[in-house]
Amino acid sequence: MTTATPTLTDTEKIKRLPWLITGNVFNILFVLLTFEGSVFVLYLDSLGLDTAQIGVLLSIIPFANLVAPLVTPLTSRFGLKRSFVTFWGVRKLVMSLMLLTPAFLGRFGSGRAFYWVAAILLFFSLARSIAETGGFPWRKIVVPDAIRGKYTALNSMSTTVASIVIVAGAGYVIDNGSGLNRFMILIGIGIAAGILSVISYAQVPAELPGQGRSARQGHLASMRAALSDRNFVLFLLVLGLGTLGTSSLISFIPLYMKSQIGISEGVVVILSIGTYLGALLTSYLWGWTVDRYSSRPVMQTSLFMMMLLPVGLFILPRGNAASAPLAMVVAFVQGVSTLAWQISWAHYLYVGAMPEEKSTAYSAVYYAWAGIVGGTGPLLAGQILNMTAGLSRQIGPFRLDNYTPLFAFAITMMLLSSYLVTRLRSNQPTSFRQFAGMFLTGSPVRALGYIIRYNLTSSEMARVMVTERMGDSANPLSNVELIASLEDPSFIVRYEAIHSIGRMPANDELLEALIKVLDGYDSELSSAAARALGRLGDPRSIPALRQALHSEHRLLAANAARALSFLNAAEAVPELRAKLASEPSKRLQIAYAAALGKLGDEESVDAIFDLFMASKKHLRRVELGLALARISGDERFYLQHWRGLQIDEGTTSAQVLTGLLRSPLLVEHPEWRELLNEAAATLATGDLATGVTSLADFMAEISPSESPTLINQLFSQVAAAL
Incomplete structure (x- = not known):
C-alpha cells in the first residue's frame, strides 16, 4: 500500500497569508526604527561619523548576503521556515545590543563607537542573511504564483500604512528630543515590533517535507546550473545595475536634505511619509499591472521614473520655505517609482527567472548577488561624497556640490539597467512602448475606474453599462475585460462588448476576439462583429470578412460588405459586384451598392443607378445617392446640400x-x-x-x-x- 504524498494546496496557503502580511507589518516597523531608512542614517550622523564611515556601515548588511551560498544546504536540511524564524529571532537579540551604544560612546568615544556599531551590524547581518536564505524559497512556496502580484501589492499597502504612522511618530520624537536618547527610544520600540513579527511568521505553514531541500552535491550542481542560466544571469545584471543606481542614491538622501537643502532632522524623517504615500496609492495598481502585463514593461517604466528622482533632488531650492513641500513631492515620486521597481523585479525573479524545482539554489545565488550590489551601492556613494567633498560651484540657478557626481552615477546605472531589461526572456508580448502607450491613449483613469466597477458588478444592466463605457474610454487597459465580456452569459452584454471593441484602438487580441465571434454560430452577434471589425479599421480582418461574404446568413454577408468598404478593401470589389447582382432582397442590395460606392467602383454606376430608380423608400434612395456621389466626386458636396434639402x-x-x-x-x-x-x-x-x-x-x-x-x-x- 502506497502512502499519498502530502500536498499544500493554494487554498491552504491563501488562508494563512494574513499572518505573513501581519509579520511583514511588524517587521517593517523594526526595520525603519533600527537599521534602515532616515532614522538610522541620522542616528549614525549623530554619532559623529563621516559619509565614508556611514557608507561602510550601510554596506555591511547587504554584503553579509555573501554567506547565502555557504549556508543554503544547511537551511535546506534544517528546514526553510525553521531557519527563517529561528535566525529572524536571533537578529532581534543582536540588535538589542544597540541600546548600549550611548554608554559605549560615553566611555570610549566616537572612534571606538564606529567599531561597536559595525560589530553589531555584522552579527545582525549574518543572522539576517541565514534567515533570508531560508525565507526567500519559503515565500516562493507559500505564496501562489497566480496571486503573487496582488499579494505583493496588498502587503505593500499594509506595510506602507504602518510605515506612515511610525515615521510620523519618529519625526515627532526626533524633533522634540535631544541627543542619542531619542534614537534609543525608537530602537527599543523597533525591537519590540520585531519580536511580534517573529511570532506572526511562526503561524504561516512550513514547506512540505523534502520541498525545497537538496543534498549539498545537488545544491552545488544547481547553483552552477543557475550561473549557466543565461536569462537568470542577465536578470542579475539588470537587478545589479538598477540596485547600484537606487541604493547609492537613496542611502544618502536624508543627509542631502539636511546638509544641502537645509531641512531639519525631524522634517527629513517625515519626508518619508511622501515616499510611503506614493507607494500606498499605487501599490495595488503595480501589483495588478505585473500580473496582467508581466514584469518587463513595469521594470522599464519604474527605472525611467526613478531617473526623475536625482533630477528632482538636483533642482530643489535650498534653504527657503518651498524646500520642504517640494522635497515631499520628490519623496512621493520616489515612493511610486521604487515600489514599481521592487514589485516588478521581485515578480520576475519568482515567476520568470527562478524555476521552482531549483528555487533554493537560485535563491542563494540571487541573495549573494543582491548582497554584493546592495553593499557596493552605499559604499561607492560614501566614497564619491568623500572624494568630492570640496566641490561647490554655482551655474546659473543651479548649484553643483559633492552630491552632483552621485546623481550622475545613479542615472547612468539606471539607463544601463533599462536597456538590458529588453533582453530578458518573457512569455508576455507586451512591450514597454505598448505598455506606456496604454497610459497615453484615450482616458486611462476612466478605463481603470470601469475595470474596478466591472469586477464589482453583478446585475445584467450594470454589466451592460460598464461594458459600454469601457468602449467610451478608448483605452487598451480594459481590453481583457472586454474580451471576457464576449463570453458573458448575457446576450446583451456580449452584444454591447462587440460594439465597445469596435470603438477601441486596434489591437491583436481584440482583432482575434472579433474574428472568433464573426466565425461563430450566432449570426446576430456575427453581424455585429462584422460592423465592429470595419470600425476597428485593421486591414488584417479583410480575409475573414471576405469569407463572411459567402455566409449562408445573408444579413451577415451584407454587414461584411459594409465593413470591407470601411477597410478600403479594393480586392473585394469583384465579389461585391457579384453579390449585388445575385442578392434578391432590395434591402440587402443597398449594402452592396453602398460598399461599392464607398470603394469608388465606376463599373457599378449603372447597377447602382438602376437600384436607385427602383427604390421607393426615401432613406434607401438617399444612401444610393451618396454611393453615386462618392463614385463621381466629393461626397462632402452631396452631404452639405442634402442637409439643406431636409429644411427647404x-x-x-x-x-x-x-x-x-x-x-x-x-x-x-x-x-x-x-x-x-x-x-x-x-x-x-x-x-x-x-x-x-x-x-x-x-x-x-x-x-x-x-x-x-x-x-x-x-x-x-x-x-x-x-
Whole structure:
C-alpha cells in the first residue's frame, strides 16, 4: 500500500497569508526604527561619523548576503521556515545590543563607537542573511504564483500604512528630543515590533517535507546550473545595475536634505511619509499591472521614473520655505517609482527567472548577488561624497556640490539597467512602448475606474453599462475585460462588448476576439462583429470578412460588405459586384451598392443607378445617392446640400443651380446658362414641379460630350430619369 504524498494546496496557503502580511507589518516597523531608512542614517550622523564611515556601515548588511551560498544546504536540511524564524529571532537579540551604544560612546568615544556599531551590524547581518536564505524559497512556496502580484501589492499597502504612522511618530520624537536618547527610544520600540513579527511568521505553514531541500552535491550542481542560466544571469545584471543606481542614491538622501537643502532632522524623517504615500496609492495598481502585463514593461517604466528622482533632488531650492513641500513631492515620486521597481523585479525573479524545482539554489545565488550590489551601492556613494567633498560651484540657478557626481552615477546605472531589461526572456508580448502607450491613449483613469466597477458588478444592466463605457474610454487597459465580456452569459452584454471593441484602438487580441465571434454560430452577434471589425479599421480582418461574404446568413454577408468598404478593401470589389447582382432582397442590395460606392467602383454606376430608380423608400434612395456621389466626386458636396434639402428643398436646389452658373462651360453657352437660371429662379419660388421641368429642359439641351466620361454617364441617366 502506497502512502499519498502530502500536498499544500493554494487554498491552504491563501488562508494563512494574513499572518505573513501581519509579520511583514511588524517587521517593517523594526526595520525603519533600527537599521534602515532616515532614522538610522541620522542616528549614525549623530554619532559623529563621516559619509565614508556611514557608507561602510550601510554596506555591511547587504554584503553579509555573501554567506547565502555557504549556508543554503544547511537551511535546506534544517528546514526553510525553521531557519527563517529561528535566525529572524536571533537578529532581534543582536540588535538589542544597540541600546548600549550611548554608554559605549560615553566611555570610549566616537572612534571606538564606529567599531561597536559595525560589530553589531555584522552579527545582525549574518543572522539576517541565514534567515533570508531560508525565507526567500519559503515565500516562493507559500505564496501562489497566480496571486503573487496582488499579494505583493496588498502587503505593500499594509506595510506602507504602518510605515506612515511610525515615521510620523519618529519625526515627532526626533524633533522634540535631544541627543542619542531619542534614537534609543525608537530602537527599543523597533525591537519590540520585531519580536511580534517573529511570532506572526511562526503561524504561516512550513514547506512540505523534502520541498525545497537538496543534498549539498545537488545544491552545488544547481547553483552552477543557475550561473549557466543565461536569462537568470542577465536578470542579475539588470537587478545589479538598477540596485547600484537606487541604493547609492537613496542611502544618502536624508543627509542631502539636511546638509544641502537645509531641512531639519525631524522634517527629513517625515519626508518619508511622501515616499510611503506614493507607494500606498499605487501599490495595488503595480501589483495588478505585473500580473496582467508581466514584469518587463513595469521594470522599464519604474527605472525611467526613478531617473526623475536625482533630477528632482538636483533642482530643489535650498534653504527657503518651498524646500520642504517640494522635497515631499520628490519623496512621493520616489515612493511610486521604487515600489514599481521592487514589485516588478521581485515578480520576475519568482515567476520568470527562478524555476521552482531549483528555487533554493537560485535563491542563494540571487541573495549573494543582491548582497554584493546592495553593499557596493552605499559604499561607492560614501566614497564619491568623500572624494568630492570640496566641490561647490554655482551655474546659473543651479548649484553643483559633492552630491552632483552621485546623481550622475545613479542615472547612468539606471539607463544601463533599462536597456538590458529588453533582453530578458518573457512569455508576455507586451512591450514597454505598448505598455506606456496604454497610459497615453484615450482616458486611462476612466478605463481603470470601469475595470474596478466591472469586477464589482453583478446585475445584467450594470454589466451592460460598464461594458459600454469601457468602449467610451478608448483605452487598451480594459481590453481583457472586454474580451471576457464576449463570453458573458448575457446576450446583451456580449452584444454591447462587440460594439465597445469596435470603438477601441486596434489591437491583436481584440482583432482575434472579433474574428472568433464573426466565425461563430450566432449570426446576430456575427453581424455585429462584422460592423465592429470595419470600425476597428485593421486591414488584417479583410480575409475573414471576405469569407463572411459567402455566409449562408445573408444579413451577415451584407454587414461584411459594409465593413470591407470601411477597410478600403479594393480586392473585394469583384465579389461585391457579384453579390449585388445575385442578392434578391432590395434591402440587402443597398449594402452592396453602398460598399461599392464607398470603394469608388465606376463599373457599378449603372447597377447602382438602376437600384436607385427602383427604390421607393426615401432613406434607401438617399444612401444610393451618396454611393453615386462618392463614385463621381466629393461626397462632402452631396452631404452639405442634402442637409439643406431636409429644411427647404426649393431654396437649397436653387442655391445649388446658382452655384453652377459660374461654370466656364456655361459662360461659353449663354443659352444653356439662361435655361439653368430659369430653373433656379422657379425652384426658389417653391414651384418644384415647374422647376424640375425647367431643369430637365436644361439637361436635354446640354451636350454631354463636353463632360468627362463618368459624369457624362451619370448626366445622361439623370436627364433620362427627369
